[in-house]
Amino acid sequence: MNRTAIICVDDEQTILDSLKIELETSLGDNYLIEMTQGGEEALEVFEELVEDDYEVALVISDYIMPNLKGDELLKRIHTISPKTLKIMLTGQADLEAVGNVINYAKLYRYIPKPWQADDLRITVKEALYSYSQDKALAEKNAQLQTMNQALEKSNREQADLISQLHENENRLRQFLEAMPVGVCVTDAKGKPYLINKAGQQISDRAIIESAKKSQLQDTYQIYLAGTEQLYPKAQNPILRALQGESVAVDDMEIRQRDKMIPVEAWGTPIYDQERNVAYAIAAFQDITERKRAEAERERLLAELSQLNQDLQQANGQLEDYSHNLEEKVEQRTVELKAAQQQIVVQEKLASLGALTAGIAHELRNPLNFVNNYAEGSVELVEEAIEELDNQSEHLDPDALDYLKE
Structure with missing residues (x-):
């Protein structure tokens, strides 16, 4: 001073x-x-x-x-x-x-x-x-x-912040409206604060300001999937988020006037600066197509399982048939070999018979023919005797008796 x-x-x-x-x-x-x-x-x-x-x-x-x-x-x-x-x-x-x-x-x-x-x-x-x-x-x-200048500056800054806040809020709303899943936000008391367009379409309802936390299931017709029971409060993602939990469920069902929509939902708490839960946000989506695809997959799996069983049964039958066929082929092969051997013996016996007849005929001719056939006949006889010895075990008994006669 x-x-x-x-x-x-x-x-x-x-x-x-x-x-x-x-x-x-x-x-x-x-x-x-x-x-x-x-x-x-x-x-x-x-x-x-x-x-x-x-x-x-x-x-x-x-x-x-x-x-x-x-x-x-x-x-x-x-x-x-x-x-x-x-x-x-x-x-x-x-x-x-x-x-x-x-x-x-x-x-x-x-x-x-x-x-x-x-x-x-x-x-x-x-x-x-x-x-x-x-x-x-x-x-x-x-x-x-100075205070006025500071206040004017503060007012300008506050106006800028408010403008930025409105811009951010508008952008956030645009983001929420553009999301393909439903989004619902409640305050700390469970009162609905915001619900986007997709959420309104799924729930068939806009924000109901009079709705209370204890009435959310009834107000928005939320059921336990596949039952006539309202969704349990203890499992509700919004209510659990208000208690500070982050959860995900896929067993919810929203009832509209003319249809039932299965939904998957996620609940997340939003905290203030003092780490107190200020809001709860729930995201949920229509999983009708997924449920339909899962049912179709189950049906296809059942069909594939049945086809697999049928195929295994057919394979078993085929194995049995193949085994029987092999046995029959083997038996038939043995029979064919035996028949072939019999035919060979019969052909040789026929040749021997013809030779014997020729010899008898030649014996009636002059002796000069005897010398011509003597050597060949001896060899044929020796071969025939040797072959007869080898094949005698395989000859049909009746044929053998016939030859002996």
């Missing part, structure tokens, strides 16, 4: 001494009181005080002084420091001079000489009080202006 000073200006030292005594008696040491002879000295002292961080609250000046009159001095001081109060103390100033100071230097008071001590004391105290009040008011105004 700057110190406060008072400057007294007169060209007579006795006047200055009297002023100093009266002012110090009245004001004590609360103010620095400077005495100057003439206007030029007063301006120099004024500048020095300002440089030393003093506030010159009051200048008391005579009017008639050499070189620089009182009215001109006060106008210059007013130019330098408009807040400094000015008192003219003289017995020689005319009305024009006083009016000039009032108009251009904002003269606070005119006191004629010789002055009354009480009048001077009261006037000076009033001037200093007025200065302090003006200073306090100026400080308050400056503070108020």
Whole structure:
């Protein structure tokens, strides 16, 4: 806080001494009181005080002084420091001079000489009080202006934040509306706060503000899938989220007027800065197609299982048939080999019979034919006998008896 000073200006030292005594008696040491002879000295002292961080609250000046009159001095001081109060103390100033100071230097008071001590004391105290009040008011105004500027800045920032908040809220709503799943938000008491378009389509209902936490299942017709039982409160994703749990269920069913919609739902708590549950958000989607696909998959799996059983049975039958066929083929092969061997023996026996008949015929011919066939006949007989020995075990008993005959 700057110190406060008072400057007294007169060209007579006795006047200055009297002023100093009266002012110090009245004001004590609360103010620095400077005495100057003439206007030029007063301006120099004024500048020095300002440089030393003093506030010159009051200048008391005579009017008639050499070189620089009182009215001109006060106008210059007013130019330098408009807040400094000015008192003219003289017995020689005319009305024009006083009016000039009032108009251009904002003269606070005119006191004629010789002055009354009480009048001077009261006037000076009033001037200093007025200065302090003006200073306090100026400080308050400056503070108020600073506060107003800060408030305006805060209001602009708040307006920007509100605008940004509205923009974010609008963007969030657009995001929620664009989501292909239903989204429902409730406050901490379970009162519905928001439900997006997909959620309204699935539930066939908009926000029901009168709905209570204990009535959500009945209000939105939420059933346990495959039953006529309302969904248990202890398992409701919204209610569990309000208790701080994050859950997922797929056994819910929403009843509309003309159909039942199986849904899968997720519940998540939303916390405030104090980590208290402020909201609960539930996302849910229609899983009709998934349930239909699961049923179709189960049906196909059952069909595949039955086909697999049938195939295994057919494979078993095929294995049995293959085994029987192999046995029959093997048996037939043995029979064919035996028959083939019999045919070979029969052919050789037939050749032997023909040879024997030929030999008998040749024996009737002249002896010159005997020598021609003798060697060949011997070889044939030997081969036939050897073959007969080898095949005799395989010959049909009846055929063997016939040959022997």
